[in-house]
C-alpha cells in the first residue's frame with residue numbers, strides 16, 4: 001500500500017450523488033491510488049436526493065435515505081469535510097480554497113457541485129417562506145411550515161413541483177399548483193397523459209391554476225400570498241419554487257474553465273484542464289445537460305475509470321426515462337415523444353381502467369413511450385428503446401406489453417405492487433418479495449446485480465429478472481433506472497459482448513489472456529461468467545486454430561456429461577432424429593446394469609438419459625456406448641442439442657415429406673458445433689406439427705409443396721412461437737438455409753443468448769436479408785460453418801474413452817488411507 | 820504438528836484447475852492457480868455440498884459448479900455476500916511435487 005505522502009491527492013467538490021458514486025466506483029477499481037478529500041456544503045454524509053420526495057410525504061425518514069454515513073468515509077480512508085464550501089479553485093497552484101480561507105492542494109480535482117433550484121426573479125422572492133426544493137434543509141423547512149401554516153402554493157407543474165405538492169398535501173396543507181402551460185409535466189407527458197394525471201391529482205384534493213403566470217410574491221415579514229398576471233391573488237404561507245434547476249458551475253467558471261450551460265466536459269469527463277474532472281448535473285456533455293441520476297451514474301463510471309488510469313471507457317450520452325414518485329399514480333415516460341412526419345404512433349386508451357399508452361416508433365424502433373395507469377412494461381419498452389431493437393415483428397402486439405408477448409416469463413404478468421410480501425418472486429432460489437424489499441432497503445441496494453448478489457433472486461434461470469427489476473423500481477421509487485445502457489460482459493470488464501467480439505477479430509486476438517490483456521480486464525483470470533464466453537468467442541472466430549481452453553469450460557462441457565445435485569453425472573447418447581434400434585437399446589440396458597446406473601429416463605428431447613453415473617465410470621460407460629455405435633448427445637452443450645422429428649411420410653397417413661430422414665440429415669451435418677447458447681431443432685411432417693417444430697430454435701414444417709423454415713422459438717423459461725423465415729422446395733435448400741442461419745448466429749450472438757433473444761435484438765428482417773435474400777452471403781455462411789465442422793465433429797466421448805484425452809480429469813490424484 | 824504427505828506431481832493438476840484426493844473422511848480438492856500456487860479444501864461447498872473440484876478457478880478463487888458460490892482458496896470462505904466456509908488443509912509444492920497435510924478435524928467432518 002502506498003502511504004499518504006506518496007499517493008496522489010484527489011479532491012472532490014460536492015458530496016452529492018454523482019461525486020460520491022464516482023468515488024465508490026474509483027475505490028472498486030483502484031482502492032489505493034489516491035488520498036481522497038471530499039468537500040460538501042451540506043452537513044451530512046451522502047444521501048439519496050431523489051428520495052427527498054418520499055421523506056416530505058412522510059413515507060420515509062432522513063435516516064432511510066442515507067447512502068453513506070460518516071463511518072463509510074472513515075472506513076475507506078476518505079477525509080470528509082462536511083459543512084465546508086469551496087469558494088475558489090486556484091489552478092495556478094493546484095489548490096482549492098474553502099470559505100474559511102483554508103487552502104488544500106490537489107493533483108486531480110473532481111467538480112460535482114450539482115445544481116441549484118431556479119428562483120424566479122419576482123418581487124418578494126426573498127421573503128421568508130419562499131423556498132426551493134433541493135436538499136434536506138428545504139424539506140425540513142417545508143415540514144416545519146406544514147405544522148405551523150395552512151396554505152401552500154407550488155410554482156411549477158413539473159416532476160419536482162408535483163412531488164412537492166403531493167408531499168405538502170399529505171402533511172395536511174391546502175396546496176395549489178401554479179403552472180405556466182396548460183399541460184402538466186409537459187417535458188415528459190403528452191396532453192392526454194397530462195390531463196389524466198391532472199384529473200387523478202384533483203381527485204386527491206390538489207388544486208391547479210393553469211395556465212397562469214406568477215407576477216409577484218406578497219407579504220411584509222413573511223409571505224402572505226401570490227399575485228398572478230390576470231390580477232387574481234391567492235393566499236399563501238409557503239411558496240415552493242419548482243420551476244427548474246440551474247447547473248451550479250460558478251466556481252468552475254471563475255476558475256477560468258470553459259463553461260456554457262454547464263462545465264463543458266469531454267467523453268472522458270475531463271474539463272478543458274486535464275487535471276480537473278466534472279460529473280453530474282453541473283456538467284454539459286455534447287451539448288446536453290442532465291437532471292436525472294441514471295446518466296450521472298454512467299458518467300461517474302467513466303470518470304472513475306479514467307481516474308483509475310484505465311483510460312478506455314468513454315461516455316457518449318444517455319437516453320433517460322422518468323417516473324413520478326407519487327404513491328398510487330403510475331406514470332412512465334421515456335425518450336422522444338413529440339409527433340413528427342417520420343414517426344408512427346401506437347396508442348391504447350382505456351378510459352374506464354384509467355390506462356393510456358402511447359408508443360412512438362421511428363424506423364421500426366421505439367423512440368419514445370408515455371404510459372399512464374399501467375406502467376409495468378415501462379422498463380421493458382425502455383430497454384428496447386436503448387437497445388434500438390427492431391420491433392416490427394411484434395408491432396401489432398407491442399402496446400400490450402411484455403407479458404402479452406410471452407417475454408414476461410412464467411410469472412411476469414403479475415403486478416409487483418399488488419403482491420404480498422410472501423409472494424415468491426424467484427422460483428429457483430425460493431426468494432419472496434419481502435426478502436428482496438428488505439435487502440434493498442437495509443443494504444441500500446441500487447442495481448439488479450446488487451440484488452442478485454445479496455438475495456440470489458434472479459441469479460439462476462433469470463426468468464424473474466423483470467419482476468426483480470419491478471421490485472427495485474417500486475422500492476427505490478424513481479431512482480431505479482440506473483442500469484447501464486450498454487451491458488458489460490460481466491463484472492470483470494466494462495466492455496460489451498459486441499465490443500469483445502469485434503476487438504477479437506480486429507486485433508487478431510487468439511487466447512483468453514491476450515483478450516484480457518488487450519481489453520484491460522479488471523480481474524486476473526476473469527471469472528466463471530467471462531471465461532466461458534471468451535472461450536466460445538475465440539473458438540467461433542478461429543476454427544481449427546484456437547485451442548479450446550478446458551479450464552474455461554463449465555464442468556458439463558469439460559467432462560461431456562451433466563453434473564447432478566449429488567455430484568454424479570448424467571449421460572445422454574445421441575439418437576439421431578429420435579430414431580433408435582433394438583441393438584442400441586440393448587447396449588444402453590447393458591451399460592445401465594453393468595455400472596449400476598440408478599435411473600434410466602426418456603428425456604423431453606426424444607432420447608434416453610442415464611442418470612447417476614459416477615465420474616470415474618464415465619470413460620468406461622462411454623466406451624461401451626461407443627462400441628454400440630453411439631456418440632455423445634451433447635445434452636450438456638452450448639451447441640447443437642436435439643433434432644426432434646415426427647414419423648412423417650414414411651408411416652404417417654398425413655405425412656407430406658420424410659421429416660424423420662430430414663431431421664437425421666440435419667443432425668448429422670450439424671452435431672458437434674458450438675453455439676452461443678443451446679440450439680434445438682424440430683422437423684414435423686405436416687402442419688399438425690407433432691414434433692413441436694414451431695417452438696424450437698429452428699423448426700421445419702413440411703408441406704406438400706416443400707419446406708417451411710421457422711426459427712427463434714422457445715419453450716423453456718419463455719414460451720415463444722417461431723418466426724417464419726422462408727419456404728424452400730428441396731431438402732438441400734432447407735439444409736443450406738438452416739446451416740447459414742446457425743452460422744450467422746454463431747458469429748453474432750452473445751454468449752448465452754438463445755436464438756430467439758438474438759433475433760429480438762437484431763431484428764427478423766436483418767437476419768432474413770442476410771440468410772434468405774442475399775444468396776451469395778448465405779453460401780458464404782454455409783461454407784464457414786462447414787469449415788469449422790471439420791474441427792468440431794469428433795466425438796468427445798471416444799477421445800476420452802479410448803484415446804486417453806484428459807485422462808487426469810476422471811481419476812483422483814491420490815487415495816489416502818489415513819490412520 | 821504438521822505431517823506432510825506426498826500426493827503427486829504439480830504437472831498432474833491443470834493450471835487454473837483442480838484434482839481430487841480421496842480420503843476416508845471425504846474428498847479433498849487440490850487447486851492449482853495460474854502462478855502455480857496450490858491450495859487444498861474439502862471438496863464440499865458450504866452451500867449445498869457441491870463438488871468444488873469441478874468448478875472454474877479464477878485468481879485464488881473457485882466458483883462452485885452447482886449454484887455459483889465463489890470460495891476463497893486460501894481461507895475457504897465464501898465471498899460476500901454469500902456466507903459459509905469450507906475446511907482448508909495445508910498444501911505446498913517442493914521441486915514439482917505437491918504435499919498435503921490433512922487436518923484431522925476436517926477429515927472427520
Ligand code: SRM
Nearest residue numbers: 562570602603604605606607635680714715716717718754
Ligand atoms: C433431461 C431433460 C429433462 C428430461 O428429463 O426430459 C432436461 C434436463 C435439463 N435441462 Fe432442459 N432438459 C430437457 C429438455 C428440455 C426441453 C424440451 C425440449 O428440448 O424439447 C426444454 C424446453 C425447450 C427449450 O429449450 O426451449 C428445456 C428447457 C431448459 C431450459 C430453459 C432454456 C431457455 O433458454 O429457456 C434450461 C436452463 C438453461 O439452459 O439455462 C434447461 C436446463 C436443463 C438442465 C441442463 C439443468 C442443468 O443445468 O443441470 C437439466 C440437465 C439434466 C441432465 O443432467 O440431463 N432446460 N429442457 C431434457 C433433455 C433433452 C435432451 O434429450 O437433451
Ligand SMILES: Cc1cc2nc3c(=O)[nH]c(=O)nc-3n(C[C@H](O)[C@H](O)[C@H](O)COP(=O)(O)OP(=O)(O)OC[C@H]3O[C@@H](n4cnc5c(N)ncnc54)[C@H](O)[C@@H]3O)c2cc1C
Nearest residue numbers: 014016017018040041049085086113114280281292293478
Ligand atoms: C426532490 C427531488 C426529487 C428528485 N427525483 C428524481 C427522480 O425521481 N429521478 C431522478 O433520476 N432524479 C431525481 N432528482 C434529481 C437527482 O437528485 C439529481 O439529478 C442528482 O442528485 C444530481 O447529482 P449531483 O451529484 O450532480 O448533484 P447533488 O446531488 O445536488 O450534489 C451536489 C452537492 O454538492 C454540494 N456543493 C455544491 N457546491 C459546493 C461547493 N462549492 N463546495 C462544497 N460543496 C458544494 C451541494 O451542497 C450538494 O450536496 C430529484 C431531485 C430532487 C431535488
Ligand code: SF4
Nearest residue numbers: 428461603604716717
Ligand atoms: S430437468 Fe429441467 S425442469 Fe426439471 S428440474 Fe432440471 S432444469 Fe428444472
Ligand code: FES
Nearest residue numbers: 864866867869883
Ligand atoms: S452447492 Fe455450491 S453453490 Fe450451491
